[in-house]
Amino acid sequence: MSTNKPPNIFAAPPPSGVDLYFRRALSAAQAGRYAEAESLCRLVLQQQPQHFEALHLCGLVQHLSGRQAEALRALDRALLVQPRSAKALNNRGVVLHGLGRSAEALQAHDAALVQQPAYVDAMLNRGVALKALGRLDEAIAAYEQALALDPRMADGWSNLGVILQDQRRFEAALEAYARAIVLAPEYADAHWNEARCRLLLGDYALGWDKYEWRWRRASFARQHRDFTQPRWQGEDLAGRTILLHAEQGLGDSLQCLRYLPLLAARGGRVLLEVQAPLVSLLKDFPGVEAVFARGAALAAFDLHCPLLSLPHVFATRLDTIPPNVRPAAPDAQRVAAWGARLGPKRGTLRVGLVWSGNPAQQDNHLRSLALRDLLRITAPEIECISLQKELRSDEERALVADGTIRHFGEDLADFAETAALMTQVDLVISVCTSVAHLAGVMERPVWVLLQYAHDWRWLLEREDSPWYPTARLFRQNRQGDWAGLIDEQLMPALRQHIEGVSHA
Template sequence: MPPTPPSDSDLCEIRRRDGRLDEAAAHGRRAVALDPGDAAGWYNLGVALYDRLEIAAAISCERRAIRLAPDAPGPHFELAEGLLLSGQWEEGWREYEWRWRLPGVPPLIPPAILERHGHTAAQSWDGRPLPEGTLLLVADQGFGDTIQFTRYLPMAAALCPNLVVACSSDMRPVIRSLPGGYRTVTDWEEAPPFAAHAALSSLPGLFDTRPDSIPPPLPGLLAEPERVERWTDRLDGLLPRGYRRVGLVWAGRPTHGNDRNRSLPLARLAPFFTLEKTVLVSLQKGPAQAEAARYYGTAPLVGLGPELESFADTMAVLARLDHVVCVDTAVAHLAGAMGRPTALLLPHAPDWRWLLGRGGTPWYPTVTLHRQPAPGRWEEAIRGAVAAVTGSNIRASGRPALR
């Protein structure tokens, strides 16, 4: 028998993944017209409409899918994304917890560790005071998410003084640099007995966060003074004096689910290549850092990626730059948390945390947002970032003082 051709619902998702959003939406609408009772059709159409930034319509589709399939986690999670992006956070945080039921999402804590400490997955912290026992907070998402949600650590510590953060070894230098002296573990075997546990990414919901009540980044996120001193010597020896120093990150982790939309080639940043009295400092890691070797422009570019061995090094370099220009990746969060002037380039349908239609973000006061007006159109966003950098009040000849 010949293979069954893909349905309109399937084609909606296939075309969306290819970036052909008009075709995706057309197939999705045809799918739900032919079979209004198909939850998968409404779900796929909602995802395509989200990528087209038709958020109200996307939310409506996911609600329809949930009515048809109440226990399906996908529509609940996509509903959360739409609600959070549009600022409807009370319901959004509740729906966001459905992420744990998505296929392939590992448990927050390995079952063997929970069993060893006498817990079940359902016995997570509910936000109530825990004055005696230990609270284990797990940095469960990417580097940027971990940096973003560390602002909730003092709030959790006020309720649970015995607090331990389970994180990756990459994040340990960042968390250790925070005021408060939080204990960290990077291996489950190091975890102490705990009375309750929670995901770091669940804290905004537990603390009933709204767009107008976001806690500020933690003050005092500073690079290690000795490391800053070493990098100061290194940069002063590499970079021309009196030039504006602009850090660049143009690509995120290739395995990220939305990397095709959020990352771009270094060549797309060409408007920065002709800036006068400016030196470009590549902070790019991963495969994309090789593009720095093919750079050709008037402004000098220095590639530091291979020398950045940890986030501790990146923080030290950020402390000695005038501005940062980056796509939506961990460096944006790190620079924002450190209070560094940062121009963030966002795809047309951004991650929920950047909300809609804003040129700034309540998460990081020193970060400006530069959005694509349509999928794939980076030119306007890049022009806005150039204007943010060249209009900076920080003098190229001055370095911010260490605090």
Template sequence: MNDSEKKQSLALAEHYFRSNNYQFAEHILNTIIKIDPNNSKANELLAYIYGNKGDSNTSYQLLEKSCSKEDCSPEALYYLGSAQLKLNLYEKAVGSFKQSIEKAGVFFEALHDLATTYGHLGQTQEALSCYLDCLKLNQNSYELYFNIAKCLDDLKRHLEALNYYDRALQLQPTFTLAWYNKALTLYDLKRFEEALFHYDKAIQLQPTFAEAWSNKGEALKNLKRFDEALSHYDQAIQIKPDLFDSYWNKSLALLTIGNFRDGWDLYSYRWKRNNADKYHHNNIKELESLDNLTNKNILVWHEQGYGDTIQFSRYISKLIDLGANVTFEVQKSLQKLMQANLSCNVIHKTSEENIYDFQIPLLSLPKLFGTRLETIPAIKPVITVATEDIKKWIDKLNLSKSKVNIGLAISGNTNQQTNAERSIPLEKIQPLCKHGNIFLIQNYLLSDDQKYLEEHPEINYLGNYLSDFTDTAEIVGCMDIIISTCTSLVHLAGSMNKKTFLMSRWAPDWRWLLDRDDSPWYPSVKIFRQQSIGNWDSVINQIEVDFIKNQLQASEPKN
């Protein structure tokens, strides 16, 4: 078969292929490939035929063979990229889509799928750029507007995202995912009432949309409408029993309203929810009973944050009282402080799992001990530090004897998901400066707070002094009062029985319960709550009133 005959045969095979006469087309193409195994067009068409027959593996191999030739078509490169995208071969897919565009010029399908591939690679800005270029080619694709909005959400550009969700919904009012994702965006913007409306729209369109029911429950919880929230979690669970985030969210809602019995029962779903922390020490049997613990070797291991480790360390003494030999695995920066205050072995990491009879994650102990609101165990022991170490810091910080020394934390670890919700701009704390000397006791600072700190030397930053929690505890020990958002500093100060003011957001972390100014976990903690969502000014005003009241009481003559 000479080149002219080969060309005619290819044209005939393509004609049969376009006419859906795949059998005739395949016969001709196989004949060509016997003579010219690397013929790009023959391999391309044969790949499409095998794809239509459902043989995706052979189809992919033939596309790879076709695209290895310089004369391959842009269509072959596009379909190879599409196949690579389906196979999660994202880096290869990017290369194929780019080559297709280089050969054919920019066309919508390749550019759109290139954007999608960038999204899978976590290259959100690149994905957004491609989607926006797609918009120049097609302004009538509601899915394109939706994808742009999702990219903007991932880049935390939520207000811009709302506009693109709206455009998608204008083009397709019954686009359930657009209603749902817009609700998620409104939730992130703390516009919970608006989020409810959009969740309802998604649910009306798809009544079995379990995630919409569950996340509507979250919006209701943040509005402190807990009975409604719980019913929505239940509906989500009924629709989708393996939607473990609903169980987890329900457990936190129950704990917040003080229903510890049911809340602890569901708290174990923390290990099954999305992005769950890793469960450690699976090779050791989990402790499931408090019976017959005398001389049993038990490994208790930390989970979640520093504050959780401090708060629930009170259960270590309860295990010891039952005769157990406890080893407490904690974060490195807590090891020294915990070892000095607990009557057990405190380690950072264990390497000898075979020496333990049982293991248990720390926050499973409240359920094991049947903790109820009225039976929260006292802090035992109260965390202490040496008097001489406290005096060292009094001298080092040149603390005032005439003014109140206030230890402060306005934010926590910037990597923690909920840090934005609990963070207070440092400038809002300024009114407290007239009531005492402010010492900022935290490692992490947001950029705006760092700038404000540089402009206000009257606020003393102690982050550079904090090498571990022993340093922090010694500093807490020499303060007159601690004022903090929901950070580990509150738990440390509360565990030291130090007078502490907690600044709580509108919808509080579960452990601070609802509508009370005291904490059953920490007798020395007084809670000042936002009067509306995001309103930290109301919290500062309450604290100022408390300061003034105490100053007036202190100045009254004694009988």
């Protein structure tokens, strides 16, 4: 989904008499020269500390530079000068949303609409805040209200589609994306959102094709690699060297490893560039001549391809997903060390747990659950081992301290170490994180706990995954209802599993 509608820094300048510094600041901001714009705004404020437009513009360029806390302070100063400014109230909400304070963002957008009831941008941003708060019906109403006033907003239709998709109203979501694309045929976010919807529905033919639009999204600028060598499109590789490179998360990289031996089988010399935590795990991966950490010096190559473009190049369909290819077995010394450290099993079943993903990911609060909730599975027959690297709260640290769960996060230096520890558990239970992918690619038994509006790769309804043969999927029946998933699905499955192990 797109983020909040971008602040309007292209509004007409203030009334006549605005000094030359501010006009230059506005021009610099319009050209994307944010540091210059901020410096010029500060020159204005040195002479006129209550200059509303300079305070407002300073907040906007700080927001666009990713400095949300500073942006909020600047906008608050602007609102002290003009407390009823609808644009400043609305943009304050945008910044609050960027800080993860969605309830306060909603209040700011509502305040903007009190001042300017037909303010379309504030209506759209109100919808973004409501979605973040899980109030999807109200979010849809906010978008529909905005689109009734201005039905030619492609971003409004695209964002509405995302919310409809989250409600599993897939036909309506695809219609909304289509309307966005008709209005703006080159609007990459709409194509990207459609791609994820179609992949979720199992429409890989169009889904992978649309997925290539990601490279035209502004948010993918940091993932783009400006190589002089051409990108591989499926041509013959005999006698040529190809660099395959990671672009998104660790789990995405692991999911696409299965394609690497296929390139080697076509006669290519395969180099692999991945995130640093994966290098040790993949150094002996089948069909790969060398593995590099992203940012390290690379060997010479003739062609390149992003890892998540491989399904598109190979025209992958549900029935042609290549079989999983396991990395080399974990180092025997590491495995032995973990075995000695854990000691004899304390019960019938030793379970590795992961309850939270990367907090930087937009929907992490939806895909993660509290450790205390997951530990409701504890029983005398179950020994709980943390496979998570970091503890993120005092409550989690307390549960580790009292021995409820054994945690080794600071010793999990990379994924090779995590894979070695994983050999010592009978079952991995994880939310949708890279560790779930690691268990899948290592072909360890893994139960994946999925939020209601989950990622495209897990498809719909089914309990298995065509990507990972040892995975079993547990799905929320209602958004946010982890308790129902644990009580109604996970715990009965665990009891049945324990009984099967006991009678084996």
